[in-house]
Amino acid sequence: MNILNLGWHSFRLVDGGVSLLFDPLTLADNGGKVPRTQNDIIVLSQGEEDDYGKSDGFVIANPGEYEVKDVFVYGFPSTIAGKKTTIYLVEMEGLKILHLGGAGADFKFSDELLERFADVDILLLPVGGEDFWGPKKALEIVNQLEPRITIPMGYQDKDL
Secondary structure, three states: OEEEEEEOOEEEEEEOOEEEEEOHHHHHHOOOOOOOOOOOEEEOOOOOHHHHOOOOOEEEOOOEEEEEOOEEEEEEEEEEOOEEEEEEEEEEOOEEEEEOOOOOOOOOOOHHHHHHOOOOOEEEEEEOOOOOEOHHHHHHHHHHHOOOEEEEEOOOOOOO
């Protein structure tokens, strides 16, 4: 699997001829440019399907269970600063990837979610900023979930 960090909460996963794009809207909202690539699946943690505009693939913007081209996407309701958002667990080519871009510092993991996410291979974890977890809480989440790989996201700052 190839994982490309595009900036902010936006990642592109490519494996087995299938591509999945996470959160292109957060990248655009924070001054980044979404690359012109063909994607089979576009996953939005924040915003609605209509916010993405013309799509080149299947757009997922709400909690639920989805199957597209042998990729399973599970969306779970979450919040950022009281705003309703979605976190996603993706099963792709034998790997489980958890994207927490839709979870803010006010989000609490239920025991049910902790159990559901217990065998995650790759954790995409938002850190830094007012609305997301600081280093201590991020480490606590990593210790709770025990993923094989953790990739921090959302810590970029235009002034750096």
